[in-house]
Amino acid sequence: MTSETSAYQALCAAFARIHRYEHLQGIVSWDQAAYMPPAGNEARAAALAELAALLHRLRTEPKIGHLLTQAEAEPLDAVQRANLREIRRHWLLATAWPEDLVERRALAGARCEHAWRSQRPANDWTGFAANLRPVLEIAREEARLLAERSGLGLYDALMDQYEPGMRAAEVARLFGEVRRWLPGLIQRVVARQADEPVIEPVGPFSVPAQRGLCEQVMRRLGFDFQAGRLDVSAHPFSGGAPEDVRLTTRFVEDNFVLALMGTIHETGHGRYEQGLPRAWLGQPIGAARSMALHESQSLSFEMQLGGHPGFARLLSPLLVEAFGDQSAFEPHNLHRLLTRVKPGLIRVEADEVTYPAHVILRFEIERALIEGEAEVDDIPAMWDERMQSLLGIDTRGNYRDGPMQDIHWTDGSFGYFPCYSLGAMYAAQWFAAMRRELPGLDTAIDAGDLSPALDWLAARIWSQASQWPTDELAQRASGETLNPAHFRAHLERRYLRD
Amino acid sequence: MTSETSAYQALCAAFARIHRYEHLQGIVSWDQAAYMPPAGNEARAAALAELAALLHRLRTEPKIGHLLTQAEAEPLDAVQRANLREIRRHWLLATAWPEDLVERRALAGARCEHAWRSQRPANDWTGFAANLRPVLEIAREEARLLAERSGLGLYDALMDQYEPGMRAAEVARLFGEVRRWLPGLIQRVVARQADEPVIEPVGPFSVPAQRGLCEQVMRRLGFDFQAGRLDVSAHPFSGGAPEDVRLTTRFVEDNFVLALMGTIHETGHGRYEQGLPRAWLGQPIGAARSMALHESQSLSFEMQLGGHPGFARLLSPLLVEAFGDQSAFEPHNLHRLLTRVKPGLIRVEADEVTYPAHVILRFEIERALIEGEAEVDDIPAMWDERMQSLLGIDTRGNYRDGPMQDIHWTDGSFGYFPCYSLGAMYAAQWFAAMRRELPGLDTAIDAGDLSPALDWLAARIWSQASQWPTDELAQRASGETLNPAHFRAHLERRYLRD
Numbered sequence: 004m005t006s007e008t009s010a011y012q013a014l015c016a017a018f019a020r021i022h023r024y025e026h027l028q029g030i031v032s033w034d035q036a037a038y039m040p041p042a043g044n045e046a047r048a049a050a051l052a053e054l055a056a057l058l059h060r061l062r063t064e065p066k067i068g069h070l071l072t073q074a075e076a077e078p079l080d081a082v083q084r085a086n087l088r089e090i091r092r093h094w095l096l097a098t099a100w101p102e103d104l105v106e107r108r109a110l111a112g113a114r115c116e117h118a119w120r121s122q123r124p125a126n127d128w129t130g131f132a133a134n135l136r137p138v139l140e141i142a143r144e145e146a147r148l149l150a151e152r153s154g155l156g157l158y159d160a161l162m163d164q165y166e167p168g169m170r171a172a173e174v175a176r177l178f179g180e181v182r183r184w185l186p187g188l189i190q191r192v193v194a195r196q197a198d199e200p201v202i203e204p205v206g207p208f209s210v211p212a213q214r215g216l217c218e219q220v221m222r223r224l225g226f227d228f229q230a231g232r233l234d235v236s237a238h239p240f241s242g243g244a245p246e247d248v249r250l251t252t253r254f255v256e257d258n259f260v261l262a263l264m265g266t267i268h269e270t271g272h273g274r275y276e277q278g279l280p281r282a283w284l285g286q287p288i289g290a291a292r293s294m295a296l297h298e299s300q301s302l303s304f305e306m307q308l309g310g311h312p313g314f315a316r317l318l319s320p321l322l323v324e325a326f327g328d329q330s331a332f333e334p335h336n337l338h339r340l341l342t343r344v345k346p347g348l349i350r351v352e353a354d355e356v357t358y359p360a361h362v363i364l365r366f367e368i369e370r371a372l373i374e375g376e377a378e379v380d381d382i383p384a385m386w387d388e389r390m391q392s393l394l395g396i397d398t399r400g401n402y403r404d405g406p407m408q409d410i411h412w413t414d415g416s417f418g419y420f421p422c423y424s425l426g427a428m429y430a431a432q433w434f435a436a437m438r439r440e441l442p443g444l445d446t447a448i449d450a451g452d453l454s455p456a457l458d459w460l461a462a463r464i465w466s467q468a469s470q471w472p473t474d475e476l477a478q479r480a481s482g483e484t485l486n487p488a489h490f491r492a493h494l495e496r497r498y499l500r501d
Numbered sequence: 502m503t504s505e506t507s508a509y510q511a512l513c514a515a516f517a518r519i520h521r522y523e524h525l526q527g528i529v530s531w532d533q534a535a536y537m538p539p540a541g542n543e544a545r546a547a548a549l550a551e552l553a554a555l556l557h558r559l560r561t562e563p564k565i566g567h568l569l570t571q572a573e574a575e576p577l578d579a580v581q582r583a584n585l586r587e588i589r590r591h592w593l594l595a596t597a598w599p600e601d602l603v604e605r606r607a608l609a610g611a612r613c614e615h616a617w618r619s620q621r622p623a624n625d626w627t628g629f630a631a632n633l634r635p636v637l638e639i640a641r642e643e644a645r646l647l648a649e650r651s652g653l654g655l656y657d658a659l660m661d662q663y664e665p666g667m668r669a670a671e672v673a674r675l676f677g678e679v680r681r682w683l684p685g686l687i688q689r690v691v692a693r694q695a696d697e698p699v700i701e702p703v704g705p706f707s708v709p710a711q712r713g714l715c716e717q718v719m720r721r722l723g724f725d726f727q728a729g730r731l732d733v734s735a736h737p738f739s740g741g742a743p744e745d746v747r748l749t750t751r752f753v754e755d756n757f758v759l760a761l762m763g764t765i766h767e768t769g770h771g772r773y774e775q776g777l778p779r780a781w782l783g784q785p786i787g788a789a790r791s792m793a794l795h796e797s798q799s800l801s802f803e804m805q806l807g808g809h810p811g812f813a814r815l816l817s818p819l820l821v822e823a824f825g826d827q828s829a830f831e832p833h834n835l836h837r838l839l840t841r842v843k844p845g846l847i848r849v850e851a852d853e854v855t856y857p858a859h860v861i862l863r864f865e866i867e868r869a870l871i872e873g874e875a876e877v878d879d880i881p882a883m884w885d886e887r888m889q890s891l892l893g894i895d896t897r898g899n900y901r902d903g904p905m906q907d908i909h910w911t912d913g914s915f916g917y918f919p920c921y922s923l924g925a926m927y928a929a930q931w932f933a934a935m936r937r938e939l940p941g942l943d944t945a946i947d948a949g950d951l952s953p954a955l956d957w958l959a960a961r962i963w964s965q966a967s968q969w970p971t972d973e974l975a976q977r978a979s980g981e982t983l984n985p986a987h988f989r990a991h992l993e994r995r996y997l998r999d
Contacts, residue, residue, distance in 0.1 A: 026548035030529050042728035043745030046782075050524035050742075057555075230540035247541030284544075 010073035011083060014090055015286060017070075021061050022285035026244040028054055033249040036236040052109070059105055062097035082288065085470050089287030096164055099152045100145060108145065111137045112414035119413045128402035132379045135412060139372055139379055142415045146373050158373045161418030165294040166425065168473050171370055174421045177428070177487050178363045184491060185359055186393060192344045192356055192498045201339045204322075204331040208259040216259065216325040217252060217266040223317065224270045224304060225457050226250075227277050238410075239265045241272035241301075245284055248273040259326070260340070264305055271304030272297055274457070278465025288469050292476055294419065296464065298426025299433065303460060306355045306427065307434045310497060312338045313448035342497065346394040348404040355427065356494055357394060362424040364389035365409070369417045382406045428485060429477065431493035433460065436481035508571035509581055512588055513784060515568075519559050520783035524742040526552055531747040534734040550607075557603060560595035580786065583968050587785035594662055597650045598643060606643065609635045610912035617911045626900035630877045633910060637870055637877055640913045644871050656871045659916030663792040664923065666971050669868055672919045675926070675985050676861045682989060683857055684891060690842045690854055690996040699837045702820075702829040706757040714757065714823040715750060715764040721815065722768045722802060723955050724748075725775050736908075737763045739770035739799075743782055746771040757824070758838070762803055769802030770795055772955070776963025787966050790974055792917065794962065796924025797931065801958060804853045804925065805932045808995060810836045811946035840995065844892040846902040853925065854992055855892060860922040862887035863907070867915045880904045926983060927975065929991040931958065934979035 008016075028051070035047050071094060074087055100108075115134035122131045142161070149160035158171040218233060231248035243249030250269040252262045275291055283289030291297050308314050315338035322332040330336065344354045350361035368385050371377035377385060383399075386406045390398045398405045406412075411419055437444050437459050447455050463480035470476075474484045506514075526549070533545050569592060572585055598606075613632035620629045640659070647658035656669040716731060729746035741747030748767040750760045773789055781787025789795050806812050813836035820830040828834065842852045848859035866883050869875035875883060881897075884904045888896045896903045904910075909917055935942050935957050945953050961978035968974075972982045 020551060023544075023548040023551040026544055027525050027529055027552060030532055030545075031525055034528055034532060038730060038732075040727050040730055040745060042725070043742070046521075046524055046742060046744035047528075050521040053518060053521040054525060227540070229538050232536060232538055234536075244541070244544060246544035247538060 009077055010070040011077050011079060011087065014067065014070045014074055014087070017061070017064070017067060018090065018093075018287060019285040021058065024054065024058055024061065026246070028058065029242055029244045030247070030249070033234075033242045033251075036238070036240065036242075037234040037249070037251055055109070059097070059102070062093065067094055068098070082283075082470065086283075086286050086288035089290070089469050092167060093287050095152055096149070099149045104141065104144060104148070108138075108141045108415055111141055116410065116413040119407065119410070123403050123407045126401070126403040126407075128383065128407065131402070131407055132382075136379050138413065138415045139417075142417045143373060143375070145415075146417075156374075158370045158418060161373060162421065163418075165419050166422055166473070167293055169293075169295070169421070169425065174366060174425070175370075177485070178359075178366060178421075178424070180487060181359050181424075181491075182363060182393070185363075186395070188491075188494060188499070189344065189346060189356055189360075189394070192494075193346070195499065196339075196344060199339055201343060202329075202331040202333075202336050204259070204326075204329055204340070206258065207256040208326055210254045210256065212325045213254050213259050213262050216321055217263060219321055219325075220263065220267060220318070221250075221270050223453065224267065224274065224308075225453075226270050226273055230277055231273055233266065239269055241269045241276070245276045245279050245289075248276050259322075264309060264341070267309050268301045268305035271301035274304075274460075275300040275465050278461045279468050280466055283468055290469050292464075292467070292469050292471075293473055294422040295425035295429060296473065296476070298422050299429035300426075300460065300464065302355075302427050302430040303433055303456075307430050307493075308448070308453060308456060310338075310342045310355065311445075311448050313445065313451065314338075315341060316449065317451040317453075344498065346396055348390075348396060348398060348401070349408055351408075356498060358427065359424045360389075360393035362420050364393060365411075365420040368406075369412070369420060373417055425485065428487045428490040431490040432477070432481050432483075432486055433464070434493065435489040436463075507575055508568040509575050509577055509585065512565065512568045512572055512585070515559070515562070515565060516588065516591075516785060517783040519556065522552065522556055522559065524744070526556065527740055527742045528745070528747070531732075531740045531749075534736070534738070534740075535732040535747070535749055553607075557595070557600070560591065565592055566596070580781075580968065584781075584784050584786035587788070587967050590665060591785050593650055594647070597647045602639065602642060602646070606636075606639050606913055609639055614908065614911040617905065617908075621901050621905045624899070624901040624905075626881065626905065629900070629905055630880075634877050636911065636913045637915075640915045641871060641873070643913075644915075654872075656868045656916060659871060660919065661916075663917050664920055664971070665791055667791075667793070667919070667923065672864060672923070673868075675983070676857075676864060676919075676922070678985060679857050679922075679989075680861060680891070683854075683861075684893070686989075686992060686997070687842065687844060687854055687858075687892070690992075691844070693997065694837075694842060697837055699841060700827075700829040700831075700834050701838070702757070702824075702827055704756065705754040706824055708752045708754065710823045711752050711757050711760050714819055715761060717819055717823075718761065718765060718816070719748075719768050721951065722765065722772065722806075723951075724768050724771055728775055729771055731764065737767055739767045739774070743774045743777050743787075746774050757820075762807060762839070765807050766799045766803040769799035772802075772958075773798040773963050776959050777966045778964055781966055786968055790962075790965070790967050790969075791971055792920040793923035793927060794971065794974070796921050797927035798924075798958065798962065800853075800925050800928040801931055801954075805928050805991075806946070806951060806954060808836075808840045808853065809943075809946050811943065811949065812836075813839060814947065815949040815951075842996065844894055846888075846894060846896060846899070847906055849906075854996060856925065857922045858887075858891035860918050862891060863909075863918040866904075867910070867918060871915055923983065926985045926988040929988040930975070930979050930981070930984055931962070932991065933987040934961075 031047070031051060035051070039047055071087070071091055079087065115138045118134050119131060143157070146157040146161050149155070150157050153160055153163065155163060156171060162169055162171065221233060222228070230246060231243065231250065233250050233252065235253060236251035237253060239252045241248065241250050250266065250273050252266045252269065254262045275297060279289055279291065312334070316334040319332050319334045319337055322337070331340065342354070344356045346357050347353060350358070353361055364386065367389065368377065368382060371385070383402065383406060387399050390396045390405070437456060441455050441459070444455055464476070467476055471479060477484050529545070529549060533549070537545060569585070569589055577585065613636045616632050617629060641655070644655040644659050647653070648655050651658055651661065653661060654669060660667055660669065719731060720726070728744060729741065729748065731748050731750065733751060734749035735751060737750045739746065739748050748764065748771050750764045750767065752760045773795060777787055777789065810832070814832040817830050817832045817835055820835070829838065840852070842854045844855050845851060848856070851859055862884065865887065866875065866880060869883070881900065881904060885897050888894045888903070935954060939953050939957065942953055965974055965977070969977060975982050
């Protein structure tokens with residue numbers, strides 16, 4: 004290496020610039036959801052489309068391809084090699100699709116999503132299906148192009164964007180196993196909980212009090228308000244930038260649990276971003292590892308910690324402070340409330356026990372759609388059949404709370420759904436590893452001390468960013484690659500232990 | 502014109518793209534001031550610098566110069582011609598400075614401004630002067646380059662960026678006239694008001710109540726909350742984008758007048774932006790005409806309307822509703838309170854009678870600085886001498902509340918200050934024209950009906966955007982070019998009439 008700029012350094016400069024534009028995109032998108040007045044939408048959409056087009060150009064500049072080839076011949080250390088591996092991954096994904104496909108996808112997705120917002124309340128499956136067909140066609144085209152590039156299968160190629168290294172066959176194996184024990188486990192849990200009465204909290208719960216409570220809990224979870232915020236949006240999310248994390252929630256006056264548990268979930272995402280190593284930010288190695296890993300953090304917070312009896316004890320006085328004393332806030336009752344299992348129609352409202360059923364059915368359907376084994380018109384029957392067999396719920400004719408309930412398919416994000424349940428499995432695996440290493444973990448949580456768990460996640464997951472492929476990250480963090488036995492053990496331990 | 506894209510259309514497309522990036526800049530800058538957590542600043546600054554560099558590249562693309570030459574030979578209608586005139590103006594300004602000067606300016610300005618934030622409270626003139634010298638040197642270099650391009654004088658060339666068509670000689674003539682009658686008028690007003698006791702409102706005034714009041718008043722002033730917001734920042738401003746106007750204010754509990762009058766001022770800026778013709782947005786013809794014209798709107802709201810006896814009547818019940826009944830809120834007292842004249846050290850706290858003194862002294866000093874007739878070390882003496890002669894105030898040794906009080910010079914914005922008082926003069930001229938055309942204007946305002954005044958401004962100023970050169974706009978709006986006699990008549994009428 005001479006004092007000239009190396010190809011590797013030039014690549015780093017290109018990605019640092021992309022990171023700066025992504026910062027703008029993150030903040031402006033957050034504003035669009037959280038604060039933008041309605042009449043600003045048209046100009047905002049045009050501005051964000053301009054920025055998306057710019058980012059696409061920057062990510063697909065031919066010079067990146069040349070620099071990659073050169074850099075791979077340069078003497079690099081391990082971290083630089085790992086960054087280069089991630090840069091190549093980004094480059095392959097970004098250049099897989101021609102510009103016109105990117106535009107057609109954005110257009111078809113925007114049309115389908117926009118119409119969906121009124122078609123869903125109207126239960127208008129026929130109208131929705133008409134818009135979904137072109138979205139699916141484009142997704143199949145994307146899958147073909149990505150598969151050609153990567154040598155992966157069609158669904159694998161799409162899923163690899165969100166969960167690098169994960170394959171449909173592996174997901175099918177993991178989910179197939181869950182499918183065998185889940186319906187029985189749900190029945191046993193529901194039967195058992197029928198004998199465990201829960202006192203429901205009595206509202207209304209004022210929005211300022213809820214907001215204060217959420218911020219308190221975020222502080223207890225170590226969220227850094229010097230480097231992030233909590234605001235309100237119709238659909239809660241974690242956005243912004245790693246240096247300035249913007250979480251949102253949504254308050255309803257008659258139920259504080261929704262906003263609170265949603266906030267805890269987003270705080271998991273937020274701390275992952277805040278915990279990424281600052282020195283690597285802006286480089287692909289510095290990004291969160293994958294979407295399943297991201298969900299493993301939000302679910303470590305919401306489910307592993309949020310459903311822990313010690314967390315109910317921690318929460319109880321905060322609730323009394325926020326809303327006044329109620330017998331529902333007594334820790335034992337609160338814990339029952341937060342771990343109540345009830346099969347239902349809606350994925351985002353599902354508890355951790357029934358949640359995998361929602362994901363498994365979506366995975367099976369979208370895989371068949373992408374691989375050409377099913378068409379849009381087949382979705383309702385596939386949906387009904389699986390809701391019946393997995394959760395024992397009849398959904399016939401209810402498209403609104405059936406296959407029209409999620410936003411993912413409307414904009415063509417096929418291949419994402421598995422990440423939710425893979426994340427739940429990883430979260431259970433992290434806590435199993437923690438318990439092996441930290442025998443005092445549950446005692447600490449019972450005493451309101453979350454720091455051993457949070458420190459473990461910071462050291463093993465957040466600070467590792469994208470340094471390792473996912474399997475190696477899991478191995479280094481927990482001594483094994485993804486092992487779904489921990490998830491089952493977690494559910495049985497929490498919901499069926501005497 | 503064939504069906505091919507004309508050069509004019511290509512220019513429009515280039516400026517529409519610039520407008521979309523300016524939208525991002527406006528929203529992200531607003532967020533930086535209103536919501537960004539402190540630790541986000543470094544990444545934000547880098548992202549905004551990247552965007553500023555991109556905008557500079559887009560504004561100076563050589564193809565714009567070629568297209569301009571071609572477009573000037575194309576058959577265009579009057580509106581297109583006017584747009585082309587503005588495009589040329591933007592092009593000349595954008596390309597006057599080499600890239601390295603833009604960078605040196607940003608660097609020197611950022612350094613001076615950053616240090617100023619602690620030097621000002623410490624009254625550290627020597628430290629400040631050391632940073633201001635390079636800023637001034639760069640501003641002189643800018644002035645030389647702009648002057649070479651435009652054939653204007655040095656100070657003219659800088660001022661022309663903010664106030665196209667205005668010349669230092671004309672400002673000197675206008676301000677010279679004001680200089681003759683202003684000190685005497687101030688003395689007479691102060692003497693007269695000494696016999697007019699005012700009951701001061703008694704706080705505290707809760708922030709939520711103040712916010713509610715400000716939003717109420719904004720609605721009465723016709724601000725469209727579907728296309729804009731009011732938020733909080735340390736230094737109030739009007740920002741965002743014309744399609745999504747972001748106003749900010751600042752609340753202190755012991756004084757509601759500051760936030761209220763500041764909000765009314767910003768609402769004037771905001772309605773100008775909201776009132777620009779939607780069809781032209783994104784093109785230079787669709788932008789607000791100039792900074793003096795912009796200030797003429799904020800001052801039409803804050804001073805012409807805000808200081809009107811009818812406005813105090815309108816405000817009185819809103820204050821009672823917000824803060825409970827107080828004798829200070831009685832309309833006659835309230836009007837006295839809102840029109841109190843008191844010579845003071847600080848420009849931004851000045852009333853409309855003493856305000857021009859602050860501007861005149863800054864104009865005289867900055868013109869001398871730019872034209873090489875004064876140096877940074879001469880500023881304090883020039884300042885003291887003028888504060889003494891114009892306002893009768895001794896400021897010796899008080900740099901903090903003297904030449905260190907404004908942000909403008911710290912980042913090299915020489916040539917802006919005159920716009921404030923030119924705006925006050927224009928505002929008086931608009932209201933004089935309204936009164937000639939609408940004999941019932943004051944009766945309407947006295948009855949709480951602001952619509953005749955607002956509709957006049959919408960039709961004559963806002964909807965005209967940059968269609969006409971400023972003199973022609975003024976002529977069309979009010980029958981004459983800028984005539985400072987209206988400002989004097991306004992002050993005498995409001996403050997000295999029996």
